[in-house]
Amino acid sequence: MKEGWEVIIGMEIHAQLATETKIFCACATSFGDEPNENVCPVCLGLPGALPVLNEKVIEFGAKAALALGLNINETSVFSRKNYFYPDLPKGYQISQYDKPFSSDGTLTIMTAERDESGRAKEWKPMTIRIERMHLEEDAGKNVHEGLPETDKYSYVDLNRAGTPLGEIVTAPDFRSSWQAYDYVNHVRRVLQWVGASDADMEKGNLRCEANVSVRKIGQENFNNKVELKNLNSVRFMQKAIEFEIERQIAAHEAGEIVSQETRLWDEKNNQTRVMRSKEDAHDYRYFPEPDLQPLKITQEFIERAKSEMPELPDAMRDRFMSEYELSFNDASQIVLDKSLAEFYETTAKNSGNPRTSANFILSELTRELNNANKSASDSPVSAENLAELIKTLDAGKINNNQAKEVIVEMFASGKDAATVISEKGFEQISDTSAIEKIVDEIIKNNENQVNAYRGGNEKLFGFFVGQTMKASQGKANPKIVNEILKDKL
């Protein structure tokens, strides 16, 4: 960023809660069905239809709120947000306004600036204020392509209308695009972790918006902020914020006014462009939804939800660092995915070697999983089997390169470690008497070299090692071979 300037960013994230049915009706929330299949009088906004709240929305909402450090409010109120758009059949969205489901959270995330090549510099903790997470229904989908006369018409699919969302709003606490980037990734991960949302940006069940303004360092008041939308991936969001920082600083320095407006990220041209200006900003006229009672949450419910919370990824990372002496980077990599973290812990415990467990999981296993597009929970190599392999390696029965080869084969065939090792003939000969026999034979057959070695030509030691290994077809344990040779020569 240009010297002397700072950026102020606030984030809004819409996360689809992982329910089977919509928030106020029993239509399925499934993705990818034929258009307008999963609709009913409630989500079509037909006259007389009445909303009834889905109990799972409360449960997933509570999990999400707790995972984000928010306080769950004992009473929250659904309100109507009024506006006209074809994807909103009722002419209002049922949302929450002055009494949200949860509020006043603080969340600590890990964040790092990146160098030119996108590599993280130094990871540091950062605490941000989360103002609220309220519950609301999603709108339908407007379609502008792939149907007749799209120059004259738009098309509406209401399958998504009424899907439950949690809208998570932060205070304007971010001071760089990478902080915002790390925040969104953090939210995505904890929502998946507690099972509150699939949080998949590609499927649109996690959408984010960034409010961005810049000001001179030392300036007290804020300049106009720009709302960035159409950020279809975390990377696009980060790029859009960077673009916006440059654009706004240039405008301020040229004495132009940065107007308060909504801009879209145009990924083809790598720039933001105006979607709507403040002139047609909405006046939503919120008022309490008369068809729904205020949502009451008991203390018992909150306590139970808290006690059912799993260990969150950051806590698990810190524990792995202290309990298993992993580096910050390795532990962070492992807790990127809950099933991988569970896989790791089982492997580390069963093998008794947390360090090697981390190495194999982060390199060989992760590579194989990525190639097969699988998660650790459906890995053909079980954590128990990987632990067996590590124990075999630690016992000196196979070497490191062989172990790596065995993992690949275990992954491909689904066979256990012992089977693959014997099939590949990798089992090392550690039986001292068997090796002694080979060594005796070699000493007998190489009298000249033995005499030369005993006469002081120590370089010949390697020759004997080579001969012994060759005679054992590479299976003799090199450490034992060395010991026996030294002894006998």
Add this chain to the structure above:
Amino acid sequence: MDVRKVAKLAHLEITDAEVAMFEPQMASIVAYVEQLNELDTSNVEPMLGGLTAEGEKTETARVDVPHESLGQKSALKEAPSAVGGHFQVPKVL
């Protein structure tokens, strides 16, 4: 009362003559409702949801189990214009 603004928010087209007619009518409606301000409600909880204390006991949540939906054919039957399984509407942004 800004009648034009209210009309715009409600997506209604109104003529100047209608504005002249509605302005005093709406002002008198608001003045009528404003009588409520004469009451001291500082100790009264706002009633939300429209139910009495007894009625609130009927408050319920739904189990998260899908029911059959209307399906595309029924959903689009009453639409003024439907094409390719979609509601067809005038072009929006």
